[in-house]
Amino acid sequence: MGSITLQQVRKSFGDVEVIPGVDLEINDGEFVVFVGPSGCGKSTLLRLIAGLEDVTSGRVVIDGQDMTQAPPSRRKLAMVFQSYALYPHMSVRKNIAFPLKMAGMAADEQERRVQHAAGILNLTDYLDRRPGQLSGGQRQRVAIGRAIVREPSAFLFDEPLSNLDAALRVNMRVEISELHKKLATTMVYVTHDQVEAMTMADKIVVLRAGRVEQVGSPLELYRSPANRFVAGFIGSPNMNFIEGEAAAAMGAHAIGVRPEHFAMSTTGGQFAGTVGVAEHLGSDTFLHIELDGGIPIVARAAGEFPVGHGDRIWLTPQDGRVYRFDQQGLAL
Amino acid sequence: MARKISDTRRWGFTILAWGVALLIFFPILWTILTSFKSEADAIASPPKFLFFDWTTENYAEVQSRSPYFRHFLNSVIISVGSTLLGLLIAIPAAWSMAFQPAKRTKDLLMWMLSTKMMPAAGVLIPMYLLFRNWGLLDTRFGITVVLMLINLPIITWMLYTYFREIPSEILEAARMDGASLKNEILHVLTPMAVPGIASTLLLNVILAWNEAFWTLNLTTSQAAPLTTFIASYSSPEGLFYAKLSAASTMAIAPILILGWFSQKQLVRGLTFGAVK
Numbered sequence: 051m052g053s054i055t056l057q058q059v060r061k062s063f064g065d066v067e068v069i070p071g072v073d074l075e076i077n078d079g080e081f082v083v084f085v086g087p088s089g090c091g092k093s094t095l096l097r098l099i100a101g102l103e104d105v106t107s108g109r110v111v112i113d114g115q116d117m118t119q120a121p122p123s124r125r126k127l128a129m130v131f132q133s134y135a136l137y138p139h140m141s142v143r144k145n146i147a148f149p150l151k152m153a154g155m156a157a158d159e160q161e162r163r164v165q166h167a168a169g170i171l172n173l174t175d176y177l178d179r180r181p182g183q184l185s186g187g188q189r190q191r192v193a194i195g196r197a198i199v200r201e202p203s204a205f206l207f208d209e210p211l212s213n214l215d216a217a218l219r220v221n222m223r224v225e226i227s228e229l230h231k232k233l234a235t236t237m238v239y240v241t242h243d244q245v246e247a248m249t250m251a252d253k254i255v256v257l258r259a260g261r262v263e264q265v266g267s268p269l270e271l272y273r274s275p276a277n278r279f280v281a282g283f284i285g286s287p288n289m290n291f292i293e294g295e296a297a298a299a300m301g302a303h304a305i306g307v308r309p310e311h312f313a314m315s316t317t318g319g320q321f322a323g324t325v326g327v328a329e330h331l332g333s334d335t336f337l338h339i340e341l342d343g344g345i346p347i348v349a350r351a352a353g354e355f356p357v358g359h360g361d362r363i364w365l366t367p368q369d370g371r372v373y374r375f376d377q378q379g380l381a382l
Numbered sequence: 383m384a385r386k387i388s389d390t391r392r393w394g395f396t397i398l399a400w401g402v403a404l405l406i407f408f409p410i411l412w413t414i415l416t417s418f419k420s421e422a423d424a425i426a427s428p429p430k431f432l433f434f435d436w437t438t439e440n441y442a443e444v445q446s447r448s449p450y451f452r453h454f455l456n457s458v459i460i461s462v463g464s465t466l467l468g469l470l471i472a473i474p475a476a477w478s479m480a481f482q483p484a485k486r487t488k489d490l491l492m493w494m495l496s497t498k499m500m501p502a503a504g505v506l507i508p509m510y511l512l513f514r515n516w517g518l519l520d521t522r523f524g525i526t527v528v529l530m531l532i533n534l535p536i537i538t539w540m541l542y543t544y545f546r547e548i549p550s551e552i553l554e555a556a557r558m559d560g561a562s563l564k565n566e567i568l569h570v571l572t573p574m575a576v577p578g579i580a581s582t583l584l585l586n587v588i589l590a591w592n593e594a595f596w597t598l599n600l601t602t603s604q605a606a607p608l609t610t611f612i613a614s615y616s617s618p619e620g621l622f623y624a625k626l627s628a629a630s631t632m633a634i635a636p637i638l639i640l641g642w643f644s645q646k647q648l649v650r651g652l653t654f655g656a657v658k
Binding site: 100102121122123127128129131132133135136137138139148149152153196200 | 549551552554555556557558559560561562565569570573574
């Protein structure tokens with residue numbers, strides 16, 4: 051069991067309101083990702099769930115029980131921190147066994163669980179080392195090991211991959227996703243990286259300035275963003291926005307087209323422009339184009355697309371892939 | 383990339399470093415040498431450096447004239463006692479200031495440190511009168527409490543900086559792992575703070591051992607530590623440099639040895655937090 055419900059959860063630090071009031075439903079077994087730019091309150095929201103911060107008002111309900119006032123140790127949640135937060139004076143074995151020891155578990159059962167977790171996480175050979183003797187990826191696995199041995203009702207991850215290098219990050223992303231499939235335990239994951247959000251989540255919660263902008267599956271957010279902020283945040287490279295005449299012609303204040311939703315031609319099309327930088331990756335070609343009106347556009351062509359700096363190019367948005375937004379940025 | 387240093391410069395630096403070290407150490411060396419001279423050699427002009435008649439009679443003389451061991455014991459009791467008493471107060475204080483800081487914590491810390499800037503002589507007379515009225519003059523308890531108070535700001539500051547270096551995320555992790563406050567302190571905080579507490583303890587034992595203002599003014603014989611023992615040899619009936627040196631050597635030897643063996647902790651204590 052691992053359902054979490056937030057009811058009108060508010061958090062202020064002094065006079066500064068960080069979370070103005072959030073309602074959220076996290077179902078048992080779900081992989082939920084909180085995503086948003088830095089300072090949007092996503093980590094605070096996670097810490098409120100963990101009990102590391104006290105809510106100013108509202109309720110945190112875990113597995114049907116009101117845990118708003120409960121200390122972290124009673125919430126049966128496990129957390130993996132950005133800095134791993136391993137105990138530097140303990141061996142890997144003792145680090146992983148620590149929550150079990152705190153729970154007063156028998157030593158042989160502790161050892162059995164540590165061995166099991168170490169097996170899952172490829173840490174068996176490192177059990178007698180100290181955290182200082184491990185690489186970043188291994189430390190992260192120890193932190194995850196420490197979380198899984200207790201069999202918590204939900205895992206909380208606070209930007210766990212941001213201290214790893216790019217290649218390792220991709221590996222760990224897959225490992226965490228596999229772990230979720232294997233354990234089928236609720237996971238709440240905070241990141242500012244929309245790629246992590248898109249690849250890992252069952253459900254994405256997009257936050258801005260402490261407010262929930264939209265909740266949905268990755269493809270729901272990709273296909274039908276509720277507003278301009280979500281449209282711009284989800285997808286890489288970012289969605290292009292065009293205001294002015296072209297938008298007015300479609301009855302909107304602004305229109306948005308994703309880079310991958312342009313048909314490109316060197317002979318003719320809807321929007322004419324000039325190629326600035328062309329990035330040829332082989333599998334994709336990213337073109338940085340300036341439209342004749344001076345609007346910068348990024349467009350992606352699948353495979354190779356032989357144009358270069360200064361070439362003329364015409365772009366035509368694909369049918370049904372143009373998003374329209376009103377003055378307030380809401381999707382029409 | 384490592385900076386390249388030519389051999390001549392390297393030699394220059396080595397000689398300079400040794401020169402400075404020798405300069406700092408020279409008074410101690412000279413005291414030790416003088417303690418092995420006869421009184422006549424001790425005041426000889428030009429001074430005799432190594433070629434004199436080595437003798438240990440000063441030590442024998444000092445031993446027989448005054449109870450070295452009693453002073454030594456007093457020094458140990460006062461320095462260790464005041465440090466332990468100080469830690470007992472400073473650990474919880476530094477703890478709360480580092481982990482539960484309030485709005486005025488910084489100001490409080492600065493105020494504590496500012497008391498160290500006040501000249502001690504300024505409060506000598508009121509302190510002396512208080513001690514006299516309370517019957518604390520020349521008692522180990524009285525002087526231990528005074529030295530504890532004198533060094534308390536330093537102890538608290540040192541521990542505060544150590545505790546601040548412990549990332550709060552590790553404590554939060556312990557909380558998430560189900561540790562009660564007691565277990566958090568016992569299994570996570572204390573083991574991580576032990577090196578810091580050890581350095582603080584060592585440095586304060588040395589500071590208290592060497593403290594000469596209050597010990598000289600508030601003790602005479604019963605509670606007198608080694609500082610009083612040294613001072614008794616610079617008496618008005620004429621200076622006896624050799625005996626004074628022997629007394630000094632005997633007074634500083636224990637702390638010198640302690641300092642030598644705990645160099646690593648001390649250097650860490652003094653430069654802690656300078657570089658991450």
